[in-house]
Amino acid sequence: MSAKFDYTLDFQNTDFRAHPELYRVGVGEQGVLLVQPYKGEILPHWRFATPEAARESSEVIWNLFLAYGAAGDFVGMDMARKFLQMGMTRARRYANHKGGKKYDGPVPEDKKGQSGAHGRTVLPFVVDAEKAESAAIFRAKWEAAKADPTYQLLLQTYRAQTSSAPAFKCRSTRRKSLRD
Numbered sequence: 001m002s003a004k005f006d007y008t009l010d011f012q013n014t015d016f017r018a019h020p021e022l023y024r025v026g027v028g029e030q031g032v033l034l035v036q037p038y039k040g041e042i043l044p045h046w047r048f049a050t051p052e053a054a055r056e057s058s059e060v061i062w063n064l065f066l067a068y069g070a071a072g073d074f075v076g077m078d079m080a081r082k083f084l085q086m087g088m089t090r091a092r093r094y095a096n097h098k099g100g101k102k103y104d105g106p107v108p109e110d111k112k113g114q115s116g117a118h119g120r121t122v123l124p125f126v127v128d129a130e131k132a133e134s135a136a137i138f139r140a141k142w143e144a145a146k147a148d149p150t151y152q153l154l155l156q157t158y159r160a161q162t163s164s165a166p167a168f169k170c171r172s173t174r175r176k177s178l179r180d
Helices: 038-045 051-070 074-096 129-147 149-162
Strands: none
Touching: 038 051, 038 074, 051 074, 051 129, 051 149, 074 129, 074 149, 129 149
């Protein structure tokens, strides 16, 4: 079990480079669009619409990942890892569902902000080869990031300092989640 991502923090006014002790890895991509200054540094480079865009984007994000590692910045490395993972999952979603829309109909009012079908029908599974290639490009970089020795060392140090349990569960290797 990992330390839960703390959504109650004041993300608009918190600099996680200055206060890395406040950061929580959470599960998967949690917080990827909240944690500053990293979101501002990485998001402008995040693209997956075409394999060319995914290749360029994943390479820039990979280089940021390496730079954060060289600086001993675990939070930066983890945020870059999350953007690589998000590149894979979003491209995969668009590869599997036209327009990236997985469910039919709007999210019920009482379920907004929560993931899941919430009683809605899953739309037909249609493969877009171009988006699937984009997902594979990001997946390769994401896998490399997770296995990177500097990342692993900084992750162990981070866990020891924050008493966090395992940082994330790699669910994407299961066949079903590749379709999500």
